[in-house]
Amino acid sequence: MKRWESQRQWLTKEREQVLDRLQHSGEYGLDDPMNDELGELSGYDNHPADIGSELFERGKDLALRDLDHIRLQQIDQALQAIDEGRYGVCNRCGSPIPEERLEANPLAALCLACKQEDERLHPMRERPLEEAFLHPGFGRTATDDTSNVAFDGEDAWEAVARFNQRPSYARDYEGYGNVSLDDNEGVVEQTDRISNEEYESQLP
Template sequence: MESQTIQNLKTRLIQEQERLNKQIEQLEDTGLDDSLADSTSELSRYDNHPADLGSETFERSKDFALRGNERLLLSKVERALEDIAAGTYGYCKKCGNPISEDRLEAIPWAGTCLSCQEEDDRPDPFPRPLEEEILETPFYRTFLDRENEHRESVGFDGEDALQAVLRWGSSDSPQDIPGSHDYKSLYPDSEEHDGIVDPADRIPTQPRSKR
């Protein structure tokens, strides 16, 4: 990217930074950090019906959302200015490829290329609650094994319960399950060793006869 183009984008970023700082300052000057009781000149809200303060509560939440959005955008602008100073501006943070000039002209603070951004914006077809990322046994979803081995539970979990039920049969046949060859492999991870570590553990032990 030409130095003149980078300089023009830097000028736009500085102007955007000044605008955002001014916008945040204006929002905070309206008493955003004051309590709702102070802003409405009410001694207490307990003697009022909740609907009496509906408009005030909505406006307060809207101002909080606007300030949060401006702060988020400001952080992206400041990060772009830091990248210009470091000489890494214009490269995707995910794949490392150059970001097109057209995209930077439209969004000077863009940190990813168009393809990576589209991948991030693509909705998850099977979304799960965010709290599941930090839950541990026995509270997290145990239907499937975890990708990280250190988080897999060796106890009887949801997947083991499903396997125990499906061992007695289901309406599926081997032709319905890819990779299945008989009726004994019609459930997830049917090749797992049940209650043993090695196939040799299935060999019964017999006491050695006395000579």
């Protein structure tokens, strides 16, 4: 146990700091309800974007608090491992964790090889939850590989995309020669076409 005394001191100090933050919600800006901080009678505004920035900040503060809860659990597990003589041993393969690694990160519970393997097997674990929900594209409504012939999400996207197609421009881009604009794109009212230079040149 004396062997890991420096790690124990660091973990104990870190635990006190995390606990102090958790015991004072003001550290995360969570002392008051969001509506009270905004000075609004109600959070139901005309448009969700009216309090978009404030809602983002509140979500960030909650995430910081949750991270401290997770960090406190990791610290307690490391301190318990020191008390039980299990500290410095990889939780997965049982091989010793190099002291250099524990000096750099006293919370390390896996050796370097197991940590790299863990990150390889769980590449999405640290990614936003929404990414798993959105992958693959149209995953929730795709019916291409089934016997279902319903109008699915991909069909809806293709239908909407067709409204933005311009055949004459597509031919131009594909090398069919220059095609003149036939939909008045870029054309404005005559008065709006007058540039500032043209206007100044007409002044007496």
